Amino acid sequence: MPVVQVEGLARRYGEREALSDVSLRLQSxxxxxxxxxxxxxxxxxxxxxxxxxxxxxxxVEVLGAPLPQQAWSVRGRIGLLGHEPLLYRELTARxxxxxxxxxxxxxxxxxxxxxxxxxxxxxxxxxLRTLSRGMVQRAAVARAVLHEPELLLLDEPRANxxxxxxxxxxxxxxxxxxxxxxxxxxxxxxxxxxxxxxxxLRAGCVALLRERARVSVEEIAGLxx
Amino acid sequence: MAVLRKELLVELRTLESVPGxxxxxxxxxxxxxxxxxxxxxxxxxxxxxxxxxxxxxxxxGINRLFVADADQxxxxxxxxxxxxxxxxxxxxxLALLIYVVALELVAVPAFALLLLEPxxxxxLPGLLAVLALGDLGIVAIGTMVAxxxxxxxxxxxxxxxxxxxxxxxxxxxxxxxxxxxxxxxxPGGLSARWLLTLGLYDLLFxxxxxxxxxxxxxx
Amino acid sequence: MLAFCxxxxxxxxxxxxxxxxxxxxxxxxxxxxxxVHVPLAIVSLxxxxxxxxxxxxxxxxxxxxxDARSYVAIHTSLIFGxxxxxxxxxxxxxxxxxxxxxxxxxxxxxxxxxxxxATYQPLRFAIEDAERQARYASVFAVTAGAFVPMNFIAVRxxxxxxxxxxxxxxxxxxxxxxxxxxxxxxxxxxxxxxxxAYELAAKRARSQLRALRRAMELAPHxxxxxxxAVGARAREAGAGAAGSMASxxxxxxxxxxxxxx
Numbered sequence: 001m002p003v004v005q006v007e008g009l010a011r012r013y014g015e016r017e018a019l020s021d022v023s024l025r026l027q028s029x030x031x032x033x034x035x036x037x038x039x040x041x042x043x044x045x046x047x048x049x050x051x052x053x054x055x056x057x058x059x060v061e062v063l064g065a066p067l068p069q070q071a072w073s074v075r076g077r078i079g080l081l082g083h084e085p086l087l088y089r090e091l092t093a094r095x096x097x098x099x100x101x102x103x104x105x106x107x108x109x110x111x112x113x114x115x116x117x118x119x120x121x122x123x124x125x126x127x128l129r130t131l132s133r134g135m136v137q138r139a140a141v142a143r144a145v146l147h148e149p150e151l152l153l154l155d156e157p158r159a160n161x162x163x164x165x166x167x168x169x170x171x172x173x174x175x176x177x178x179x180x181x182x183x184x185x186x187x188x189x190x191x192x193x194x195x196x197x198x199x200x201l202r203a204g205c206v207a208l209l210r211e212r213a214r215v216s217v218e219e220i221a222g223l224x225x
Numbered sequence: 226m227a228v229l230r231k232e233l234l235v236e237l238r239t240l241e242s243v244p245g246x247x248x249x250x251x252x253x254x255x256x257x258x259x260x261x262x263x264x265x266x267x268x269x270x271x272x273x274x275x276x277x278x279x280x281x282x283x284x285x286g287i288n289r290l291f292v293a294d295a296d297q298x299x300x301x302x303x304x305x306x307x308x309x310x311x312x313x314x315x316x317x318x319l320a321l322l323i324y325v326v327a328l329e330l331v332a333v334p335a336f337a338l339l340l341l342e343p344x345x346x347x348x349l350p351g352l353l354a355v356l357a358l359g360d361l362g363i364v365a366i367g368t369m370v371a372x373x374x375x376x377x378x379x380x381x382x383x384x385x386x387x388x389x390x391x392x393x394x395x396x397x398x399x400x401x402x403x404x405x406x407x408x409x410x411x412p413g414g415l416s417a418r419w420l421l422t423l424g425l426y427d428l429l430f431x432x433x434x435x436x437x438x439x440x441x442x443x444x
Numbered sequence: 445m446l447a448f449c450x451x452x453x454x455x456x457x458x459x460x461x462x463x464x465x466x467x468x469x470x471x472x473x474x475x476x477x478x479x480v481h482v483p484l485a486i487v488s489l490x491x492x493x494x495x496x497x498x499x500x501x502x503x504x505x506x507x508x509x510x511d512a513r514s515y516v517a518i519h520t521s522l523i524f525g526x527x528x529x530x531x532x533x534x535x536x537x538x539x540x541x542x543x544x545x546x547x548x549x550x551x552x553x554x555x556x557x558x559x560x561x562a563t564y565q566p567l568r569f570a571i572e573d574a575e576r577q578a579r580y581a582s583v584f585a586v587t588a589g590a591f592v593p594m595n596f597i598a599v600r601x602x603x604x605x606x607x608x609x610x611x612x613x614x615x616x617x618x619x620x621x622x623x624x625x626x627x628x629x630x631x632x633x634x635x636x637x638x639x640x641a642y643e644l645a646a647k648r649a650r651s652q653l654r655a656l657r658r659a660m661e662l663a664p665h666x667x668x669x670x671x672x673a674v675g676a677r678a679r680e681a682g683a684g685a686a687g688s689m690a691s692x693x694x695x696x697x698x699x700x701x702x703x704x705x
Contacts, residue, residue, distance in 0.1 A: 014574045015658070052301055054443075076307030086298035086305075090238045091231070099231040103306035127238070143302075369587065373580055377570035383563065387584070390560035391591055394598035401602060422598060433590055437583045440503055 001064060003028050003151055003180040004049060008058030011044055018044040019204045021058070026197065028150075031181040033191040035208075036201035037224050042184040043082065045201070046153045049182060050080040063151060076104055079149030081157050081173070085140035089129040093120055093139040096128065097146060104147040114142040118168050133160040138169065145172045155184045188220040228303070228316035233323070235293060242286045243327045250282040250332035254339045265342035272404040275336055276396050279325075280363070280389075282332065286324045287367035288384045290317060291375040300442060314438040318368045325360050341407065348406040351415040355402045358423040362395040365430040372441040391430075398423040450638045453631035457624070465624040474538040479625055481531035483632035484524050485554060489592060491521030491636060492561060496589020499582035511578040514585050516643045518564055520636055525558045553599040560588055 004026040011019045019041045026032050034042050047053040049062055051071035060067040065074045080086075087096040097111040115124045118138045128136060137160045144152065157173050158166050175181070175194065185191035192198060198215045200208030200223045207223060208215070236242055257274050258264065266274060294300050303313055333356070337345040345352070366388060374383040402419035461479045495518035502510035532551055533543045546552060567584055571577040617625065 014572070015654070050305065052304055072307070075305060078305065080301075080305055082301075084298040084301070086302040088231070088235055088293060088297055088299065090235050090293070095231075095234060099228075100302065100306070102230075103228075103303070103308055105307075373583060374567070376576070377567060377580075378572075379566070379570050383567055383570060386563045387560070387567065390556050390563075391587070393556050394595055397598050397602045418601065422601060426594060426598070429590065429594060430587075433587055437503075437586060440579050440583050443579075 001028075002026055002061075003030075003063055004032075004182070005061040006049075006058065007060075009045075009048065009055050009060055010057035011041075011048055011053060012056050017204050019048070019201075022201075022204075022206055023058075024197075024199060024206075024209060026180060026182070028180055029175075029177055030196040031175060031183065031194055032197045032199055033195035034182065034184045034199045034201060035186070035188070035191060035220050035223055039203075040201040040223075041204040042201055043155060044204075046080065046082065046155055046182065046184060049151075050078055050153050051075055052080075076147060077149055078151045078153065079144040079147070080153045081140055081144040082153075082155045085128075085136050085143070087128055087136070087139060087143060090127055092125045092127055093131070093135075093142075094124040096139065097142055100143050100146055106147050110146060111142075114146065114172075117172070118142055119165070134162060134165055137161055138165060141169045141172060150178065150180060152179060152181045154181060156186065157183065188217045192217065192220065228313055229319050232316060232320040236320070236324070242289050243324050246282045246285050246324065246328040247331035249285055250278050250328060251335045251339075253278045253281065254332075254336055258340060264340075266340050267342045268408040269400075269404045271341055271407040272400040274340065275333075275403065275407075276359070276400045278336070279329065279332060279359075280392060280396060282328055283325050283363050283367060284385050284388060286321060286328070287363075287371045287388060288381055290321055290368065290371040292380075295375045304442065310439050310442050311435065313442065314368065314372075314434065317371075318364050318434070321367055321371075322360060322364045325363055329356055329360070343407060343409050345407075348403075351406045352403055354415065354420065355399055355406070355423070358420060358427060359395055359399040361427040362398075362423060362430065363392065365427055365434050366391045366395070369430070369434040369437070372438065394426050395423065398426065446634070446638050446641055450631070450634040453627070453634050457628040457631035460624040460627055465621050466618070474535070477531055477535045477538075479628040480632075481528060481535055482625070483629040484531060485528040485550070486629065487632050487636045488521045488524035488528055489554075489557070491517050491524065492557065492592050493589045495521065495585045496587075496592075499585035499589070502578065502582045503586070508575075508578055511582055512644060512647055513640075514582060515568075516640050516647070518561060518585060520639050520643065522558075522561055522564070523639075524632075524636065525554070525561065528554060529558065549600045549602070550596075553596045556595055556599070557588075557592055560591065564588070 002025045004024065006022055006024050009019055009022040010017065022041075022045065024032065034045065036042050044053065048055055048060060048067070051062070051067055051074065054068040063074045063077055065071070087093075088099075091099070094111060094115060097114065098108055100106075101108055101111050112121075115121045118141065120135065120138055120142070123131060123135060128139065131139070141157065144154075152173060154173060157169070161169065173181070183191070183194070192212060192215060195212045195215075198208065198210055198212055198220070199206065200220065202223055208219065254274070257278075261270075291299075294303070303310075333345075333352070370384055370388040370391065374380045374387060377383055398419045402416055402423070406415065457479070461476055465476070465479070467473060467475070495514045498510050498514035498517055502508075502514060532554070536545050536548070536551070537543050544551075564581065564584060568577055568581045571580055
């Protein structure tokens with residue numbers, strides 16, 4: 001059974017079509033990398049898959065649940081790492097993560113474990129607004145994987161991270177058995193190398209959807225022209 | 226519970242709402258003193274000043290109730306979790322109730338000290354009952370209006386514009402019920418009719434908020 | 445048809461008001477404003493509540509058409525509300541000598557309700573996303589709809605506290621006045637329904653026109669095959685717009701949209 005199955009998805013903002021007629025299917029453990037210029041609909045697609053936006057047309061099934069009817073049944077099995085960290089700036093990293101751990105009914109010891117693994121334990125008790133963007137991004141990664149989601153939705157997950165930090169987050173958001181990922185990226189080389197499938201979006205429409213082996217870097221670069 | 230705990234933690238950290246509300250109330254009493262050119266008030270006037278001040282001070286808290294969630298992705302984070310959305314309503318309403326009660330802990334003694342002519346002692350039990358019922362109304366309507374306006378442009382303006390007419394019955398009930406309590410001379414009784422009106426109003430709007438809140442969180 | 449009935453009912457109502465209903469013993473000619481003011485107030489309040497009921501239908505079904513109906517109901521009620529407040533003030537000035545009196549609980553409650561509904565449109569248009577706009581507006585409409593009766597009870601209680609008054613004082617009208625009043629009420633209700641129907645039709649036509657214009661804009665850029673499809677869609681939308689406008693009797697605008705199609 002596919003983890004993500006999308007057929008003819010459309011989503012509008014007012015009169016503007018952010019996504020139209022998008023279809024794709026993703027098996028368990030696979031990685032889909034989404035390319036496309038700004039405003040092509042990448043973030044909208046992630047938000048629809050995360051159950052945060054309801055589709056306006058077409059059918060969307062995530063982890064076997066049709067959206068938006070059964071969205072409640074898959075909430076808590078999806079991890080979203082978007083542009084916004086979804087953390088409170090006035091609280092510390094530890095407090096933020098503990099709050100999310102309670103919402104997701106995860107053991108609080110998992111918070112400490114993640115803070116340590118991400119090298120945040122030194123600054124875990126300072127308000128988030130005093131932390132650098134890279135630090136905040138690490139905390140956001142911890143938030144997204146706190147409940148060990150089966151489906152990870154990542155919007156440029158390595159933005160603001162230095163090479164050492166990328167090493168640290170890799171085991172948490174990198175490929176793993178049973179971990180299905182949808183990643184938005186602007187980096188053709190890196191993106192293609194971690195993809196099983198590649199999706200190219202342009203003005204809300206599917207411009208390209210293929211296995212990794214049959215996609216070239218030039219084609220991806222062409223999406224942005 | 227987790228949401229309530231987070232809410233109070235944020236408030237403790239930033240001290241954005243409660244101190245501002247309390248300070249606003251005390252300042253308003255001073256303003257009333259000069260505006261009315263009276264050093265003490267009783268009965269109708271006292272009840273009116275008390276309720277109008279509490280209402281406007283509460284508006285400050287109501288306006289801020291969801292701002293952090295709207296601006297910092299709290300709504301999204303909440304929606305991603307396997308939690309009933311009513312839990313958010315309950316937690317926010319409880320947090321607002323705590324703020325309003327904290328406000329009254331400062332404002333009511335300050336009012337008694339600064340403006341009220343009769344001593345507040347004998348009126349206190351009745352006044353507490355009226356305040357409790359009035360608070361529930363403020364909280365039910367306030368939480369609802371806060372959620373309704375927080376993701377609009379001009380939310381600071383729309384919040385009070387919506388909340389004030391909706392709260393007129395609470396003011397009527399609260400002020401009329403507390404007026405005899407604050408009168409000079411023999412202490413007036415507590416009118417069961419006004420308590421009942423307030424209670425029914427609280428109940429109705431509590432149910433409305435419960436029924437409609439889901440629509441305000443979703444996207 | 446509806447428009448015709450409205451015209452007829454209004455003509456009959458006006459005739460009755462001026463030639464049939466007797467002059468009031470105390471207030472004389474001025475009392476005739478009662479046949480305008482009270483029906484306006486009743487219809488406008490019913491319209492507010494109806495807006496809430498329509499909003500419930502919208503929230504349950506998620507169908508934007510219910511939201512449009514709720515919007516039109518509230519919008520028209522607001523216009524009637526302004527008329528109510530103006531006629532009420534004139535009446536108050538004439539019979540009591542003041543433009544506004546606080547000891548008339550119905551008038552006061554009406555003002556509070558009106559002030560609340562006056563925020564409906566600012567709230568609506570402060571939200572960008574069309575879907576959220578509709579949903580939030582519906583939540584407002586339901587809340588405010590429930591508020592209307594509650595507010596009247598509270599305000600009436602408040603003034604009864606000062607000086608008790610007889611409830612339902614209109615029931616002891618002489619029969620000729622009662623008949624005139626009922627006809628006037630019917631006429632105003634029909635007027636309300638007609639205005640709602642016109643505005644709904646206009647809204648529908650406007651959105652179809654917009655769809656049409658969008659389709660026309662797209663057409664030159666599309667390849668021939670797609671262009672045909674767009675053209676067909678445009679013609680369809682144009683026909684729909686023209687049809688709904690014509691049914692409402694707004695023929696001049698219909699011609700424009702017909703020509704565009």
